[in-house]
Amino acid sequence: xxxISLIGYGNIGKKIFNKSLKExxxxxxxxxxxxxxxxxxLNVKFFTNFKTFTKSKKNDGYIIATPLESHYEYARKIxxxxxxxxxxxxxxxxxxxxxxxxxxxxxxxxxxFINHSDLYNPAFLVFLKNIKLIGTYxxxxxxxxxxxxxxxxxxxxxNNFFLPSFDWMPHPLAxxxxxxxxxxxxxxxxxxxxxxxxxxxxxxxxDLYCKDKVVNIKFSNSYLIPKKRVIIKGSKAILLYDGYxxxxxxxxxxxxxxKRVFYSKIDSLENLLRLFYxxxxxxxxxxxxxxxxxxxxxxxxxxxxxxxxxxxxxxx
Numbered sequence: 001x002x003x004i005s006l007i008g009y010g011n012i013g014k015k016i017f018n019k020s021l022k023e024x025x026x027x028x029x030x031x032x033x034x035x036x037x038x039x040x041x042l043n044v045k046f047f048t049n050f051k052t053f054t055k056s057k058k059n060d061g062y063i064i065a066t067p068l069e070s071h072y073e074y075a076r077k078i079x080x081x082x083x084x085x086x087x088x089x090x091x092x093x094x095x096x097x098x099x100x101x102x103x104x105x106x107x108x109x110x111x112x113f114i115n116h117s118d119l120y121n122p123a124f125l126v127f128l129k130n131i132k133l134i135g136t137y138x139x140x141x142x143x144x145x146x147x148x149x150x151x152x153x154x155x156x157x158x159n160n161f162f163l164p165s166f167d168w169m170p171h172p173l174a175x176x177x178x179x180x181x182x183x184x185x186x187x188x189x190x191x192x193x194x195x196x197x198x199x200x201x202x203x204x205x206x207d208l209y210c211k212d213k214v215v216n217i218k219f220s221n222s223y224l225i226p227k228k229r230v231i232i233k234g235s236k237a238i239l240l241y242d243g244y245x246x247x248x249x250x251x252x253x254x255x256x257x258x259k260r261v262f263y264s265k266i267d268s269l270e271n272l273l274r275l276f277y278x279x280x281x282x283x284x285x286x287x288x289x290x291x292x293x294x295x296x297x298x299x300x301x302x303x304x305x306x307x308x309x310x311x312x313x314x315x316x
Contacts, residue, residue, distance in 0.1 A: 008066035111279035116174035122264035134234025146226035180210035
């Protein structure tokens with residue numbers, strides 16, 4: 001049994017804790033959160049002080065599931081302890097933190113897992129193996145997002161905020177870079193921003209021009225039906241990955257409908273926790289920092305371009 005310390009117990013933290021219960025070899029026995037309420041979990045102790053939190057009981061690794069602004073500080077402290085850790089995306093809040101963290105982590109001996117969830121989805125791993133079925137590459141399209149009200153934009157500091165896409169874009173960017181490499185050119189085809197009842201809604205359409213492929217990403221936080229889809233079109237067939245259904249589908253060019261060719265019983269988070277356990281047992285090693293560095297560099301470029309439009313619509 002490996003003992004894990006969880007930092008953060010909000011929506012993501014609770015989800016991670018519940019998923020960890022399915023991994024019989026992992027035990028989250030400590031949780032760090034800002035305030036201790038009357039909440040009680042069996043065999044789990046809550047802390048509000050990081051120093052006390054790290055010193056109590058045996059600790060094999062960490063999972064960071066806190067708000068974005070605290071990611072860098074917690075990661076920096078854990079690196080000093082030379083422990084394996086999992087951290088939520090986006091990795092950091094700004095370019096300065098990214099460069100500092102990358103410098104600390106690029107040669108890190110322990111495993112670092114960054115939760116770009118699709119890269120841990122068993123269906124996506126099968127998707128990669130089946131790309132050859134499409135024949136000659138023609139086009140890559142992605143559809144990402146769900147309905148999500150982002151409140152408080154009427155009073156937000158215009159110099160210190162993130163658009164809805166900032167939280168979502170690491171997912172398609174992780175896939176795009178994995179499939180086509182780092183884009184040499186970014187073209188924002190559309191970025192519609194609207195304020196409704198103090199909430200910001202966004203619809204964006206972006207082309208990434210990579211070495212020999214173009215990747216089109218469509219994002220919206222107003223999709224009524226959640227979407228996490230990647231479609232690769234080729235001369236022989238079309239291959240579709242659906243992250244929410246944990247499945248891949250194929251359609252031959254002479255067929256009218258997609259046919260499911262793979263479905264996974266476990267989701268990406270369950271698979272990530274399984275691999276994290278193997279890393280704690282020294283049977284598996286992973287360092288996601290190199291890919292995350294590329295993702296964040298592209299993400300900051302996209303965010304900066306889109307912020308200009310947001311500031312303009314709020315001035316009018």
